[in-house]
Amino acid sequence: xxxxxxxLSYAHLLQAGQSKRASLEPQAxxxxxxxxxxxxxxxxxHKLAVADGLxxxxxxxISVAQADDAEPVRGTSLGYLYEQSTDYAEDNVVSxxxxxxxxxxxxxxxxxxxGSTPQPGDTLQSFQQRFDSVALAIEVLQNPFKGEHWTSExxxxxxGFHNRLxxxxxxxxxxxxxxxxxxxxxxxxLTLSVIDREGSQIMGFGSGRGSVxxxxxxxxxxxxxxxxxxxxxxxxxxxxxxxxxxLPGKAVATGQAWVAVMIxxxxxxxxxxxx
Numbered sequence: 001x002x003x004x005x006x007x008l009s010y011a012h013l014l015q016a017g018q019s020k021r022a023s024l025e026p027q028a029x030x031x032x033x034x035x036x037x038x039x040x041x042x043x044x045x046h047k048l049a050v051a052d053g054l055x056x057x058x059x060x061x062i063s064v065a066q067a068d069d070a071e072p073v074r075g076t077s078l079g080y081l082y083e084q085s086t087d088y089a090e091d092n093v094v095s096x097x098x099x100x101x102x103x104x105x106x107x108x109x110x111x112x113x114x115g116s117t118p119q120p121g122d123t124l125q126s127f128q129q130r131f132d133s134v135a136l137a138i139e140v141l142q143n144p145f146k147g148e149h150w151t152s153e154x155x156x157x158x159x160g161f162h163n164r165l166x167x168x169x170x171x172x173x174x175x176x177x178x179x180x181x182x183x184x185x186x187x188x189x190l191t192l193s194v195i196d197r198e199g200s201q202i203m204g205f206g207s208g209r210g211s212v213x214x215x216x217x218x219x220x221x222x223x224x225x226x227x228x229x230x231x232x233x234x235x236x237x238x239x240x241x242x243x244x245x246x247l248p249g250k251a252v253a254t255g256q257a258w259v260a261v262m263i264x265x266x267x268x269x270x271x272x273x274x275x
Contacts, residue, residue, distance in 0.1 A: 006031045011044035014144065014158055015052075023102070023146045028153035038153040039077055045159060046080045055083040058111075058240030060139070062160035063213045064152035076213050078222060078234055079160040081242060092168045093271045096140065098254050103143040104163065105249030106272070108192055108206075108260040109242055110185070110214065111137045111167060117237040120227045127220045128178045130237075135170040136267045138260055139163075139242060141249055165242060168270040182215045188264030190246040195257040206246035208264075213244030 010027050017024045028038060050056065058081040087094050098104065115132035122130075141161040145154060155161060173181065185208035192204040208214055219241055226234045235241065252258065257273035 003031075003037075007033075007037060007041050008044060010157060011041050011048060014041070014045055015048045017144045024144050026145045026150035026154040028151045028157065029149070033153045033157070035077070035153065035156070038156040041157040042077070042079065042159060045157070049080070049082065054085075056239075057081050057083045057086060058242065059234060060160060060162060060165075060242035061213050061218075061244045062156055063244045064155055076218070076222065076244075077156045077160075078226075079156075079162060081162070081165060081240060085162065085164050087164060087166045089166055089168050089270060089272070092268045093273075094166050095273045095275055096164065096166070098252075098274050104252050105141045105143075105161075106252055106258055107139045107141060107245035107249050108190055108247060108270075109137055109139060109245050110265075111135045111165070111170075111240050111242045112216070112219075113170060114235055114237055114239050114241065118223050118233045118235050120231065120233065122220075122223070124217060124220050125179060127223060128181070128216050129175065131173060131178055131181075131216060131241075133170040133172055134181070134265075134267070136168040136260055136262055136265075136270045137242060138166045138258065138270055138272050139245070140166070140252075140272075166270065166272050167240075169268055171267055178216075182217055184265060185214055188262060190263070191261050192247055192250065193259045193261070194250075195259065196253075196255055203250055203258075204247040208246070214246065215243075219243070 060079040060081050062077045062079045064075055112131045113133035116130045118127050118130055140163045142163040143161050188208045190206045193200055193202045223233050252274050254274055259271045261269040
């Protein structure tokens with residue numbers, strides 16, 4: 001009972017911190033939270049968000065460090081995406097106000113759209129066929145914790161530090177391309193550049209090869225895990241799934257514009273400026 005009370009208390013603390021933009025003390029170590037506990041806190045935080053009027057529009061990969069590299073899926077939890085924290089980039093350009101926000105970083109990633117709900121008996125091929133669109137996106141993350149002593153469990157509790165998701169133009173996936181899109185991603189690359197008063201500079205270069213949390217096969221593995229545990233899929237028709245980042249997070253500042261460009265996937269570049 002005491003442990004359950006602590007999980008609920010941590011979810012309320014994170015909710016209050018989001019609304020007040022406050023810096024919080026991480027609690028996972030003090031409470032002795034494991035991955036299952038942290039996902040319970042995250043689910044409670046989601047319920048509080050829905051009760052506050054937020055509308056669920058999808059799920060996001062929360063990739064964290066793990067001890068067993070042989071089973072990378074265990075290193076990923078599923079967070080939540082909301083309509084109120086999603087921006088649709090008109091002409092693939094959007095401007096965001098930083099205001100007094102602190103510890104902001106950005107991560108470029110792909111976001112897939114689900115045309116139909118996966119079923120418990122889906123094969124990998126039938127699962128892949130349920131995705132009907134893909135878009136380039138930039139997720140804005142805000143670390144709510146003080147110092148550097150937060151853990152991967154704290155990150156999961158805090159919905160992977162999600163702040164906003166900026167989505168570029170979505171492209172329809174053909175029936176054929178859905179089956180081979182993981183191979184397409186494996187051969188694709190992404191560059192992230194920053195433009196400021198000093199000019200333009202490439203800040204990162206990422207490849208889709210060997211990054212399991214970018215692939216639909218990885219989403220399928222998470223689907224299977226949830227089916228085995230609960231009998232149901234975590235995904236629903238009409239939702240989006242934000243995959244893992246193509247690059248480590250980059251700190252942002254007022255007056256910067258960040259441009260993500262993919263090579264090997266037919267998607268327009270995406271520019272997010274901060275004012």
